[in-house]
Each structure stands twice: as C-alpha cells, then as structure tokens.
Amino acid sequence: MNVSMVDSALPRFAALVDDYLLIWVLLSVSIGLIVPSIAVLTPLSTLILAVMIGSVSLTLAPERFQKLRGRVLVTILIVQTGMPLLAFGIAHALGLSPALTAGFVVLGAVTPELVTPTMTELSGGDTVLATVVLIVVGFGTLVLVPGVVTLLLGASIAVDPVLIVQQLFLAVVLPMSLAVAVRSRWPDHIGVYDEIYPSVAGLMVILIIGIVTAANASLVRDSGDVLVSVVVGALVLNSGGYIAGWFISRNFTRGERIASTLSVGMRDFAVAAALLVGASFPTSATLPAVVFGIVEMTTSAGLAKWFRRQA
Template sequence: MVHSSLSRIAVLVDDYLLVWVLLSVGIGLALPSIAVLTPLSTLILAVMIGSVSLTLAPERFRDLRGRTLLTILIVQTGMPLLAFGIAHGLGLSSALTAGFVILGAVTPELVTPTMTELSGGDTVLATIVLIVVGFGTLVLVPGVVTLFLGGSVTVNPVVIVTQLLLAVVLPMSLAVAARSRWPDRIGVYDELYPSIAGLMVILIIGIVTAANASLVRDSDEVFFLVVVGALILNGVGYTAGWLVSRNFTRGERIAATLSVGMRDFAVAAALLVGAGFPTSATLPAVVFGIVEMTTSAGLAKWFRRQS
C-alpha cells in the first residue's frame, strides 16, 4: 500500500518535472527568503547523487566504453572557446565575459547524472564524465583563464575538489557499495530512486533562484543579453553532444548530450566570487543555471516519450 502510494507520487514528479522546475523558479524569485536554505545545498546534492547511484549495479561500470568517454571529454574542452565567442559576439563587459568563460570551463552540472537517469540515458557514463572533468578542471580552468582573460581569475582547487568529493564521489561510492551488498533489497525500489533525485532537483533550483533573485531583478537590459547568451551556450552544447555521439548507443547519446550542454553554475559562481570579480560577473552562471534546469527537464520528458 505504501509502495503503491509512493509510486503514484513518483509518477507525478517524473511526468511533470518541467512544471515543478518552472514553479520552483517562480517561487524562488517571489520568495528570496528561501535562500536561508542555501547551507543545505551540498546535502541536497549528495542525496540527489546517492539516490541515482542506488540504481547503478557494479557490472554497469564494466560496460563503460573508453571511446565514448574520450569523445565527450574532447568536446568538453571546446566549451570555454564557445562561451568566449558568445560573450564577445554579444558585446558583453569584461566581467560578464569572464563569467561566461569560467562557466564554459567548469564541470558538467552536478545534476547531470540525475537528468540522464530521468531521460533513460547511461547514468554511469554521465557520472564518470562528471568526475573525470571535475579533476581535469583543475588544469583546464587556469589554462583558459590565462588564454582568454589574461590570468585575471585565480582558481582555488579546494572549492572544486571538496564539492566533487562531498556531493558526488562519497554518496556515489556508498550507494554503489550498498547496491552491491544488498542487490535484491535495494533493487525493489529502483523506480523510486530517480524520482527522489528529481525532487532534489526541484529543491535546489528553488534555493539557487532565491539566493540570486535580487541579482536577476536588478540586471536591467543586460539581463536580456545574458539570457540570450545562456540559451545559445546551453543549446549549442546539447547539439554538439548529440552530433558527436551519433554512433553511440541511445543511452550513451543522451548522456553525451546532457553532459556537454549542462555546466556547473554553482562552481562557476564560486570561482568568480573567490577571484574578487564584481557580483555582476556571476550573472551568466545564475541565469544559465535557471535555463539549464528548465531545458534539461524538458529534454528528459522528451527523451522518455521517444523511448
């Protein structure tokens, strides 16, 4: 009876995820006080990653193909160049250009494995890409900063490594270990884990929006240009991931599309703040976060319908 009720709730979360995400954005903008929950963000992300990882049987990691991983990593390295081109083409200020470049250089968004799972894609591939790119970011970010911004942004590796360890590596390791130890007991609730992760997505986007509500409202005409830039970066990223993975399996192709198109706006914002840039420099990251959460929820719904 309880399982049946939870399943019905899970269906409501999965089938109307886009609606819930848009509603969460609206609530965040209307009630900035929700930002008081920001300290819980890492815990929410850990629950999200852990929930998805409970579906990952150890044997799924053995099926990972190196060629698919390498292809995605190569495309990832082109995202900072794309971001710089977009900012330059829109005539944005140096601070906003820095915001876009750093956004293009950081890891895929931490919710990418969750959205991949909800889309019916290869969650293992999306998770491994996230981890590998995360550590590669320690080299990529300083490199693109020197190339495009003249070394004006300093990178604190502790920010990136800590977030990866606490929000991705630790919960994923515990979840996969639990799945390996009690496969039958854990497997009974497989259809519920993605929905729990989806609920965490709804919570986190509401908190992020609330924390940056004033920045969004006070941006004036620049806001429109940043929205256009975020839409282009997000859309071209999805398109690039989809095109380069045309010879992949469907699951791998979904993972590639989302991994390239989604960027970790929270890490980007943290790096910019740590480098002493004005608050406006984080606007691309904030706007992109709202855009990618909305578009990825829509894509997840579309991919599920196609399958």
C-alpha cells in the same frame, strides 16, 4: 501506515514527479524569485545534492561500470574542452563587458552540473557514463579554468582546488560510492525500488533550483537591460552544448548519446560563480552563471520529458 500502503503510494509519487518535472522546475524558479527568503536553506544545498546523487546511484549495479566504453568517454571529454571557446565567442558576439565575458568563459570551462547524472537517469540515459564524465572533468577543471582564462582573457583566475575537490567528494564521490556499495551488498532488496530512486533525485532537483534562484533573486532583478543579453547568451551556450553533445555521439548507443548531450550542455553554475567571487571579480560577473543555472534546469527537465517520450 503499513508497508503495502507505502508500496502502492510510491509509484504514484514517482509518476507525479517524473511526468510533471518541467512544470515543477518552472514553479520552483517562480517561487524562488517571488520569495527570496527561501535562500535561508542554502546551507542545505550540499546535503540535497548528496541525496540526489545517492538516490540515482542506488540504481547503479557494479557491473554497469564494466560496460563503460573508453572511446565514448574520451570523445565527450574532448568536446568538453571546446565549451569555453564557444562561451567566449558568444560573449564577444553579444558585446558583453569584460566581467560578463569572464563569467561566460569560466562557465564554459567548469565541470558539468552536479545534477547531470540525475537528469540522465530521468531521461533513460547512461548514468554511469554521465557520472564518470562529471568526476573526470571536475578534476580536469583545476588545469582547464586558469588555462583558458589566461589564454582568452589575458588574466588568470585563481582556482581554489579545495573548493572543487570538496564539492566533488561530498556531493558526488562519497554518496555514489556508498550507494553502489549498498547496491552491491543487498542487490535484491535495493533493486525492488529502482523505479523510485530517480524520482527522489528529481524531487531534489526541484528543491535545489528553487534555493539557487532565491539566493540570486536580487541579482537577477537588478540586472536591467543587460539581463536580456545574458539570457540570450545562456540559451545559446546551453543549446549549443546540447547540439554538440548530440552530434558527436551519433555513433553511440542511445543511452550514451543522452549522457553525452546532457554532459556537454549542462555546466556547474555554482562552481563557476564561486570561482569568480574567489577571484574578486565584480558581482555582475556571476550573472551568466546564475541565469545559466535557471536556463539549464528548465531545458534539461524538458529534454528529460522528450527523451522519455521518444523511448
């Protein structure tokens, strides 16, 4: 296959991924539930996330970081700190058990989901802003998680800083730094495929949600009646975050507003689940994180499609 044939096929690939992303995500979730053996690919998750972040970051010319507005960043960070309070209120209103309540509180307190920059790029938002929010909140999690859990639940959850820092470094900081350096060194060659990089990242989103769903398929299936309440709670927390991010950004640019909406509404369910397991909570405490992951991947894909249409 020659270069011209590849170049002509790439736009078709991009359109196939971008235009039908929501359908692909729903299909991936379904396959994960039906074929849980896909969970064997879980060790590849960090690599997939790194490819996803790296692909998006290839579109980030260094000068885009210079345009980041401090007031916008601070506003989003302030609203982020209110998410565990919202999560606690939701769990309390639903009458959930202490373990499930802890699951929601930790979910609200952790960093935005690692795919947030990807979904921001696919939505036409400010990817630099979403990436910086992700990194800053990630390090703030080291203080925020034990603080809010102690305040709201009366017992501290042990936070493993190595877990969070390692995930941020391997899946976000390292691939982003390499991609921005490559973009800076060869801007013309890399810029030729700017329309393709978000689609590659979108493909990684499809893969990762299928793997996560498969890895937790038995937990979802065995949850019984409580699953309905957890699904409702996840939907309210996710949509509540989107609404808060959209409301506080009404004076931002369109790109900043999209980044704000997704950064506040999306939570890193994998980190939340890992922290709960590390703190020796019952397995059921991770259910809110698992369900939320499926919910947010689906809703963010739908939002990306809506934002593109509005543009």
